[in-house]
Structures are given as C-alpha cells and as structure tokens.
Amino acid sequence: MSYLKFDKSLMINLEQSLPKEMLRTNKSGAYHCTTIVDCNTRKQHGLLVIPIPELDNDNHVLLSSLDETVIQHGAPFNLGLHKYQGDCYSPNGHKYIREFNCESVPQTVYRVGGVILTKEKVFISHENRILIKYTLVDAHSETTLQFRPFLAFRNANSLCIENDQIDKSYEIAENGISCCLYPGYPRLYMQFNKQVSFTYQPNWNKGIEYIKDQERGFEYKEDLYVPGYFELPIKKGESIIFSAGVGEIKPRSLASMYNKEIGMRTCRTSFFNCLKNSAQQFYLKRGKDNYLLAGYPWFKVRARDSFIALPGCTLAIGDQNMFESIMNTAEKALKHFMATGESDAVIQEIDTPDTLLWCIWALQQYAKETSLNTCTAKYGKFIESIIEYIRKGKHPNLFLHENGLLYSNGKEKVISWMNSARYGHPIIPRSGYLVEFNALWYNALRFAASIDADEAHDVKADILNELADKCAISFKDMFLNDCGYLYDYVDGNYADWSVRPNMLFALSLDYSPLDKKERKIALEVVTRELLTPKGIRTLSPKSHGYNPTYVGSQEERENAYHQGTSRPWLMGAYTDAYLKVFGFSGVSFLERMLIGFEEEMSNNCIGSISELFDGNPPFTGRGAISFAANVGEILRVLNLLKKYNHI
Template identity: 55%
Template sequence: LKLFQKEVDERNPRDNFYHCLVNAAHQFHNTKNGSECYLLSGYPWFKSRARDTFISLPGLTLSIDEVGYFEKVMATAEKGYKEFMREKPVTVSLSEIDQPDVPLWAIWSIQQYAKVVGDEKCLKKYGKFIFDILHFLLEGKHPYMRVEDNGLVYVDGKGKVMTWMNSTVNGRLVVPRNGYIVEINSLWYNALGFAARLNKIEGDAQFTETLEELSARCKESFVKTFLNDYGYLFDYVDGNMMDWSVRPNMLFAIALDYSPLTADQRKSILDVCTRELLTPKGMRTLSPKSGGYNPICAGPQMQRDLSYHQGTAWPWLGGFYMEACLKIYRRTRLSFIERQLVGYEDEMQTNCLGTLPEMFDGNPPFKARGAISFAMNVGETLRTLSILEKYTDII
C-alpha cells in the first residue's frame, strides 16, 4: 500500500484541462549525456528542434512554475548556439539551429523569463548571450540573414527552407518565402526593444543608443514594407515581389511586447485574422480566400506535404492570437478567450489522451492530424492560461 501511494503521489493528476497539459509538458522532457536537457518537439517522430524548443520553452516551464528546467534547457541551447556563432561543430542535439529566426526566438524566450524573475536577474544570467546574438547579427555573420540599412533583416535562402513553413515536395518548397519575412522582422523589432531595455540597466550607453536608433529605422521601414491598403500585412516582400496571401505570420507583429504598429493598425490586422484565419482549433495557415487553400492534411506523403501549411489549423498560433486579443482589447475579450480554449479542452479525451496534436483540418469538423502530441501547442496553451489568469486576477 505504501509503494502504491508513493507511485500515485509522484504522478501528475489528469483530472482537469490544466493538469492534463502539465502532465503532457513533462512528457517532452529529455536528458542526454547526464546533464544536457532538451524538449522533444513532439511524439511519435519528432526530435529536439531549435525553433520548437525556444517557442515552447516558456509555456512548458515558466507557465507551470518550473523555472529550474527552463534554465537547464536554455543552458544546453545556449551552448549549442554559441558553438554555431563561433563556427564550431555543434555538440548538442538541436536540429535546425542555423535557421534565421532561431536566435530571435531565443531572445523572445528569455524575454518571457524576465517577466517571471525580473529584468535585473535576467540581465545577469542571459544578458551576455542576448548581446552576443545581436552583435553576431549586426556584424553580418549569420549565413542566411543580414541586417539592411533600412533596419529590417533580409533572409537570403532561395530554394532552402528558411522558416517554420518548411514543407517540401521533390526538393522544392511548397511555401517559398524569401527576402523581408514578416514574422522574422516582427521578432527582430521585438528583440531590439527588449535588448535596449536590458542594456539601460547596466551597459554601454552608446550601444543602447545604437539599438534604439536601429529600432526606430526598423519601425518606419516595417510599416512601409509590410502594411498594405487592405489593412493587413504582406507575408513577405522580396524586391518587387509582395506576397498578398493572408497568413497567420502577421500575428507576431501585434502579439509581441514591442510592436512597430499603431493601435489602429493592430486592430485592423487582428480583425482580418479573426475573420479569415480563426478556427476552434487554432489559426489557419492560409485564408480560404487566398489561392492554394488546402485545409485537409491527409492522404499520401506528397498530398500531406502540399497541404501542411496551406490551410491547416495550429493551436500554437492560436496562443499568439489570444495574447494579441488581450493586449488590444484587454478584459473585454476574456470570455471570448475562455470560449476559444474550450476547443482545445475538448481534445483531452480524443486522439492521444491528455495532450494536443500537431494540427487540425482548417475546415469542419476540424479533425486532428500529424503528430499525436506537439510541444509548441501544449506550451502555448499553457502560456495562454497563465496570461489569462493574470488578467482574471485584475478583476
């Protein structure tokens, strides 16, 4: 009986939505070589990927009061990214570490850490890593991304996978994105603002001035480059090529703490996303009104690859949508967000019990597809619950 009770006490209960997600969060933990800590990107076939790690890390750790595991995973990832910046062999098991948005997601992840422990402790622990990343980018050392004179970052990777929309068919990209990419520049602007804030605490005043001046240029160029006459953002711009597709990547420009857009511009973008992309299971990767809409990821491998980011709905994107809603409309959207989360709670008793799958069809009945358990979806849902709780506590 004592042994039985001991085993029961060590297990996380799955008696409600939140506890199911906490239990799922722990299932992504992975330790190698005794001290290297990772987050698996999903089950059953995903390994640890750099982008997925930084996106899911705050939700899977900070949102459930597990700051210690955040620091352990970040220590492993920091080691790997420093090796990458020094052009040394990467000794940690993080794939896709060379992707251009990875260092910017790393800074975003640390930014969430600062909200929990405070700016001063964050600066002491991760300040050097953040500033090393920025110097690495400003000095033009990233193989696929450069900082332009207008303050924006340009991704140069024609024919290569450069963003999270990474499906290929016969070696060709299904969603080719090159040049000024909207979510990468949103992350870049956010990183500049956060780094300038930290550097003011204890740092070189000249570097702070450099960051603020660059941020101002980025802000002006961002609006000129991405905002179109229909009240939403181009997905990417490369010379005279502007992608008019309505995609959820514009959400990051209105959800991140530092936005280059005015309040009216943010509201307009949110309204477009609500009308064309929102589903009960997250955000569609493409609007039904845009060309190439293909919302059902099923069938042979090629057919699934062609539909992977062409209309399927992803809960982790819904996390940033709900964060944007609360930032723009505050408490007036609380009940709306709570109803939106019901669509995720319904999944606790289907597919893989107690967790969220990789994606859903973009059309009713929104059937689950892909990996049976996906770290970014679980992490962002937990982070949304944490944000929602803070707004609720204010009432």
C-alpha cells in the same frame, strides 16, 4: 468533469476507441504509446520504445505488445488485440473491457465471466523500464494468467519481417528471461515480482497491420517474434507486476518502485493538469544536459520548436528551474554555433535564420515571469552576443540591410516554421524579408535596449533604439498594405498577398512597429479569416491554394501542411495580440476559444494536443499525436488569462 475515463460502450466500439491514443514517457527519450484498447495502429507504437545512441539517433521498438490471457477451468480468454488483413481483428480482447481510466496512470478494467482484472501501466522516470501491474479484483475459481510478448527490436520508423538473422536464444533471469534478437541492441529483461514459468515456443506472428500508416501511404504490415509465454497463478486480491527493461532488476523491488513512481504523478483531472502532464513528457535528459522534444512519436529536438514551447512547458507550470536547465543547454549549443558555424549533435535546425530571434523571445518571457533584473543577470550578455552576431552579419543566411530589416534566402531551402518541402525544395518558397523575422527582430532590439538601459550602457541602448526606429519605419513601408493587413514576405518587387498568420507576431510581441489602430485592423483580418476552434489557419480560405485537409499520400499531405491547416500554438500570439488591443474586455472571448482545446483532452492522444488540425469542420486532429509547441502555448495562454482575471 472526468477527462480521461471511457466506459464499455466506447471501448468495445473500435471505430470510436482505435483513434484514441495514449502516451507515457520516461523524460529521457523512451516512451510507451498505443491506443486505449492496446491495439497498435502505428509502427511507432510499442510498450517499450527507447533511444539507442550506439545505433543511430532514432527510437527503437523493443517490446511491441504483451498479450494477456485469463485461464479458468482450462478455458483461455485472450485479452490481446491486433489487426490483420481484411479488417480482421484478433483475438478481440477489447470485448472484455469494461472501463479505461487514465487520470492517474493508464488503467484498463476487464471482465471475463466472474473474473474482474485491472491492468495499470507506469513508465519509470529516467529509466528504460515499463511496469504493468495486474490485480485480480474478483474471481470465483482458480485463475491463471498467461503472457505472450511480441518482440520487434527495430527502428521505430521501420517494420520487421520474418528473417533468419534473428537470435532466438534466451537466458534465464530472476522470475523471467532476457533476450536480444539482433547485434547492437541491448538485452531486454522481462521479469515478474513473483515466480513464473516460461514455456519456450518460438513463433512469428505474421501480417500485423498498422492502419495509421496505411492511411498515410506508408508500408504498414509487419511480422513480430513471440519467443513463448509466461504463466503464473493469481489469487483474488493479489497484484502481479511485470517489468520490461534493458537491465535486470530485483523482483522484490518492483512493488516499491511502482508505488514511488505513482506518487510522482500529476492527476489529470483538469484541463490544466492534463496539459501540465503532457508538457513534462517532452522533457529530455541526456547526461547533464536537458532538452525539450518537439513532439511524439517521431519528432526530435528542434531548435525553433524548443524556444516556442519552452516558456509554456516550464514557466507556465511553475518550473523555473527546468526553463533554466533547458535554456542553459541551448545557450551552449548556440554559442558554439555562433563561434564555429557547426550544428549541434542533439538540437536540430539550430542554423535556421529565426532560431536566435525565437531564443530572445523565450528569454523575454522568462523576464516577464521572473524580473528584468533576473533575466539580465543570467542571460544579459548572451542576449547582447546574439544581437551583435546578427548586426555584424555573421549568420550565413540572415542579413541586416541598410533599411534596418533582416533578409534571408529561402528559395532553395526552407528557412521558417512553414517548412513543408518536396524533393528538398520549399513548397512555399518564403524568401526575402519575412514578416515574422522582422517583427521578432524589432522586438529583440527593443528588449535588448531595455536590458542595456542603465547608466553604464546608455550608449549601447541608444544604438539599439536608433536601429529599432529605422526598422519600424521600414517595416511599415515594406509590409503594411492598403487592405490593412501585412504582406507575408517581400522579395524585390514581389510582395506575397496571402493572408497568413505570420503577421500575428507584429501584433502580439511586447514591442510592435505598428500603432494600436494598425494592429486592430490587422487583427480583425486574422480573426475573420484565420481563427478556428482549434487554432489559427496557416492560410485564409480566400487565398489562392487553400487546402485545409491534411490527408492522403505523403505528397498530398505536404501540399496541405501549411495551406490552410490550423495550428494551436499560434493561439499564443493571437491571445497576446487580442489582449493588447482589447485588454480585459477580451478575456471572456479568449476563454471561450479555449473550449475547443479542452475537448481535445479526450480525443486523439488523450490528455495532449495534436500537431495540427484540418482548417475546416469538424477540425480533425492530424499529424504527430502530441506536439510541444501546441501544449506549451496553450499553457501560456491559460497562465496569461489567469493573471488577467486576478487584476
């Protein structure tokens, strides 16, 4: 099966091609993102988008796009594409596209009369540099290429408007130029691997529109600065490489740099390889520290998301070293938080009450992939310190009560992964005893006890098991209702009857406070009311407030965010729960449920999985175009099913 290959009929149909986006990253925070027809539809799109820590904690678009023009017999054929007011697209370069293929690197094939030109894009690992290789496959007469860079030099979440603060000057670089439009930004070097002429012709290209931002109710018009154009001849069979980066480079090294980067690529010719490639795009290296980004194009490093995504994005693709590197960075940050109460400069939301519990869950997956002894040797003391920190009530919003359960205050501030808010207040005020917090807590106690279960630590293990026993009794009394499923949260005399997916963790974790019969009944409710081809709904259609479609203004989207939309990452917990109840006989059913995700490889962000999906057919992908927890958990599901098939 060809996952990421699209023919002429789709490419020239903007209704079909514009919704498909592609993403490349350098694993250090920078990225290139656009549609498969190279028409930017979001303000976050760009050829070179990089973090600039000296300015802020956001990404910045330096080079928005590069318009190519093929010239033959003095006639120009512009291959660019931009949207302007009134659904006007210009200069309609997509009509020359004959094929787009992204199985190795993004490759576009153009045909202009007798000219066949290919374009391939590569982002250099751990360097703020993108290379674009143009190859003239066929031509019957002399051919010239012209390139117009569209510059932004702005925050990726803002827009650029024509202004007189811009610095229009440029400096000559070897086979190119460099420029810097505003103070505080690095210089952008645009160079070629052969001699090129540059014509200074400064111009503002006004009124470019981004349809995705318009759909989301945000500002969507911008002006981009074009300093002039590059021009050079190209012969049949010749390849030309363009480089855009924040440092000057020797043009003669571009070909070897391009080939070296190509050799490091995972060919995306299967479902697994697509997800593996996507998982590695979330890796973030800052100095000696390694992190996992929550998603693209706007998410940063978020503590809970990192721990949920980490096992799948590393262990499930055979990268134990990366798991350890990312976990070691997180361990330092968590230890500092537990000692001082201070947040981390890079890892956001480290103070949320369930972060520590998800950290232990991630380490539990590590123990299963390596061994309990290996996990104990590396992280045993760390796990013990987390348990003691919680037991002694040191967390500012996680309280261990006499009944053995954990209590958190979520009335004024979001505290769980269901974090939609309006004016800073939770739309879903989950507060008190949260079902997944306490399922994770019970699991953490039993897991920590198993680590301490040797002669030297028998007393510690006994204490933890005794607390877990108390927790299990209270858990059933607190959450298990007469309908056979679990309350979502309980606070005082109020019990939330909404059918939500958070109960899944009491069914899926290695240690559950419920017996098999209780888990089976609750799982039937989840399957009947929450399961979709694109994940698990955040709320049952039978529950009050069901709102499955994530569209409209920001307020409308926030209201729908956790009120019925489907989340792919919850398939990890669903798979664990299903296999614990049905064993090997459940494998074929779960494999069929993955078909919906395999279809997504050629939708939305090709080769990856969107943040969320509508809860009703046709289950359209929405939100961030590539989400780490979704990719990681589907990879973990694939790995788990593979093991079952080899039993």
